[in-house]
Amino acid sequence: MTRRLTDFSVLTFDCYGTLIDWESGIWDALQPVLHANGCTEITRETGLAAFAEFESTQQAETPGMRYPELLRRVHERFVERFGLRSDEALDRAFGESVPHWPAFPDSADALRSLARSYRLVILSNVDHGGFAASNRKLGVTFDAIYTAEDMGAYKPTPGNFEYMVNRLREDHGIAPEQILHTAQSLFHDHVPASHAGLARCWIDRQGLSRGGSWGATAEVPERPSVDFLFPDLAGMAAQVREEEDAPPAR
Known part of the structure; x- marks a missing residue:
């Protein structure tokens, strides 16, 4: 059966490259x-x-x-x-x-839309001070924020995803199958998130799926599979609204 965005209740986000330009x-x-x-x-x-x-x-x-x-x-x-x-x-x-560093033009509006349907979580490679400054550009309050400062390591270290999954389960009662990890970077996010067994949504800001540049992100030798793909966060938010507005299947 084809998965739907509305099958999930929690969106975990990379921030830099996904929400912040x-x-x-x-x-x-x-x-x-x-x-x-x-x-x-x-x-x-x-x-x-x-x-x-x-x-x-x-x-x-x-x-x-x-x-x-x-x-x-x-x-x-x-x-x-x-x-x-x-x-x-x-x-x-x-x-x-x-x-x-600026937010992408669609980030704040898309996050406000998504917050009506999901709990929102950050898993970032910066420290809390840096993220707090960026958060003021994003227009929402996140339900949980985990940074490299908490874990003493940077993504793509697998332990960062293990830490997040454990904290969400123990502190918020969130099971891994409720989570859709949403990120731009294949290197920092999609490869380790796939190893952690999480569902994944690729926000392909760089157009890599269409032959774009790797930009400020390290290359990976083999592109991991993803469950969903959108060129930007606005496209993801629009698809969520479309799924929610669709009449129930008979």
């Missing part, structure tokens, strides 16, 4: 050091690909490091790779840039 935020935050060096040859695609490499490497090397410090280290790696000059202020500003 982290690629625009990252690229904007790299502009000060590029401008300071008069650098015009590094394109957005090149810069984001380098970020993806450095972030995943740094997260694996220092899983307990808070995200602002981790971003600062990523900035240091970036300037070293491209032979740029930086200083402590530029490195620190990049590390503290998360609160300035």
Whole structure:
């Protein structure tokens, strides 16, 4: 039987790349050091690909490091790779840039719509302070928020999903089969969520299913299967409304 979005009662979300436009935020935050060096040859695609490499490497090397410090280290790696000059202020500003990363235009409206039908949960790779700043752009109150700061590790570590599933079961009485994990990143989310046995909805912001770029996300050698696929969150919310408004099957 074909699964329906309305078969689930809980949506667990990745935030950055799914709800918050982290690629625009990252690229904007790299502009000060590029401008300071008069650098015009590094394109957005090149810069984001380098970020993806450095972030995943740094997260694996220092899983307990808070995200602002981790971003600062990523900035240091970036300037070293491209032979740029930086200083402590530029490195620190990049590390503290998360609160300035914008929400996608459809995120707030779609989340408010989805909140009428689901409990909403965050599983994010940032710290609580960074997410609190982003949350003010999203227009809803989440039922639970779990970050890498809680777990001392970053996705795609499988333990992050185990932690979330256990907390939702023990603290909120939510069974895994009620959960639909909703995310953009195949690397950070869909691969480990599939190993955790969760149903998955791919918000394909980058158009990867149509041959788009990996952007600021590390590549995976084999694309995991997903249960649902939408190009944006607005499309998902529209499908939920359509299912809810459909007459019952006879």
